[in-house]
Amino acid sequence: MIRIPGVAAILSALLLIPTALTHAEEITDKFEISGFARIIGGYLSHSSRRFEGYTDEFSIGEQSLFAVQPSYSFSDKLSISSQFVAHTSDDRDNGLEWAYLSYRPDNAWHLRAGRLRTPFFIYSDSYDVGYTYPWVTAPVQVYNNYLFSNFTGASASYYQSGNTLALNLEAYYGYFKGDLFLAGTKVDVETEVEDLMGLVATISHNNLSLRMAYHQAQNETVIPNVNALRSILYSQGFNESAKSLESSGQVYALQTSLSYDTLNSFYKAEWVNIVTGFEIAPEVTGYYLMAGRVVNDWTFHLTYSRSEYSDVMMANELPMPPSGNPQLDQLAGAYYQVFADTPNGKLDSYTLGSRWDFRMNMALKAEVSLLQESRSRTGFFANSEFSPNEDAYLYQVAWEWIF
Numbered sequence: 001m002i003r004i005p006g007v008a009a010i011l012s013a014l015l016l017i018p019t020a021l022t023h024a025e026e027i028t029d030k031f032e033i034s035g036f037a038r039i040i041g042g043y044l045s046h047s048s049r050r051f052e053g054y055t056d057e058f059s060i061g062e063q064s065l066f067a068v069q070p071s072y073s074f075s076d077k078l079s080i081s082s083q084f085v086a087h088t089s090d091d092r093d094n095g096l097e098w099a100y101l102s103y104r105p106d107n108a109w110h111l112r113a114g115r116l117r118t119p120f121f122i123y124s125d126s127y128d129v130g131y132t133y134p135w136v137t138a139p140v141q142v143y144n145n146y147l148f149s150n151f152t153g154a155s156a157s158y159y160q161s162g163n164t165l166a167l168n169l170e171a172y173y174g175y176f177k178g179d180l181f182l183a184g185t186k187v188d189v190e191t192e193v194e195d196l197m198g199l200v201a202t203i204s205h206n207n208l209s210l211r212m213a214y215h216q217a218q219n220e221t222v223i224p225n226v227n228a229l230r231s232i233l234y235s236q237g238f239n240e241s242a243k244s245l246e247s248s249g250q251v252y253a254l255q256t257s258l259s260y261d262t263l264n265s266f267y268k269a270e271w272v273n274i275v276t277g278f279e280i281a282p283e284v285t286g287y288y289l290m291a292g293r294v295v296n297d298w299t300f301h302l303t304y305s306r307s308e309y310s311d312v313m314m315a316n317e318l319p320m321p322p323s324g325n326p327q328l329d330q331l332a333g334a335y336y337q338v339f340a341d342t343p344n345g346k347l348d349s350y351t352l353g354s355r356w357d358f359r360m361n362m363a364l365k366a367e368v369s370l371l372q373e374s375r376s377r378t379g380f381f382a383n384s385e386f387s388p389n390e391d392a393y394l395y396q397v398a399w400e401w402i403f
Contacts, residue, residue: 035068046392061088113154131400141286141307151176166204190222213255240315249277283310299355308346365398
């Protein structure tokens with residue numbers, strides 16, 4: 001992948017957009033280029049913690065990005081689309097985000113194959129396109145747990161609309177190999193997901209929309225240090241302890257959301273539950289509730305969000321150090337440390353935000369979030385020190401652009 005580091009590179013790319021668009025339109029009427037950009041600044045009111053990369057120094061290098069989306073139509077039914085993204089964050093790779101072949105045999109069916117967005121949530125397809133939602137940052141308790149944004153495979157969707165009721169069904173199948181994100185941070189492990197499949201159903205009635213989704217996959221995650229420890233435990237006869245360190249198996253995810261939108265107000269709720277099937281990656285549940293009001297070109301919104309991990313279950317074969325046996329104490333210490341580092345807390349947040357659509361394709365946003373974390377092992381407040389409770393305010397501003 002081509003890496004374009006830093007905010008300066010993104011700003012330079014923005015200056016070239018008008019020329020690039022004009023040139024593309026002159027080549028052929030079947031070839032189109034669209035895109036979007038985000039410049040986001042943030043500040044965390046905590047002197048010794050990090051949240052989503054933010055610290056107590058104002059930064060625009062954590063979530064800012066620039067993207068272009070070339071597409072070519074072979075006919076009115078067959079086309080190819082792609083998206084290239086440049087991120088300022090070191091946690092996100094620059095380059096090809098998705099690319100797929102699209103076929104629409106009629107108005108009801110839509111078939112796609114290639115590198116696709118994983119349809120976990122309401123805003124999965126447009127998560128990077130901040131212009132499409134009111135927040136500066138979508139609730140991390142839902143959108144940043146155990147997840148990957150794309151997969152390689154195929155999907156089929158069917159849409160049917162009546163006088164008052166509309167139904168959209170989507171089924172997909174594929175695989176994923178790459179980076180895994182836990183609490184918004186890239187995890188240094190080798191992740192491979194096979195037999196990834198899911199079904200998404202969206203039912204809309206007038207202003208009300210209900211979305212339900214089920215996903216499952218066979219996860220093969222290699223954690224080198226944990227794998228070495230597990231092998232030693234098996235060799236020493238501590239089979240239950242070794243088994244509790246397994247990092248491969250079936251993964252399941254459930255999602256549901258409810259939306260109600262009118263011309264001047266909107267209400268949304270989204271809930272997700274992810275079950276990994278192995279002890280060192282506990283079950284996590286996240287949700288948010290949001291209400292908003294639109295006044296002319298202004299939007300005001302309030303969101304409450306929460307995520308919570310289940311308790312982990314360790315084996316009880318190994319004695320707690322000190323036992324009088326130095327080698328056994330070292331082995332037990334390494335085993336218990338794995339679970340000491342496993343997320344087990346909860347994170348609550350209260351977000352108040354505003355948005356000003358000062359142009360048809362541009363918006364300015366500002367929001368403040370009160371973050372309250374208990375047991376400090378959700379991973380969101382990144383720091384090596386342990387504290388039973390943490391509070392902080394996150395202040396953010398953003399400029400959003402689509403073209």
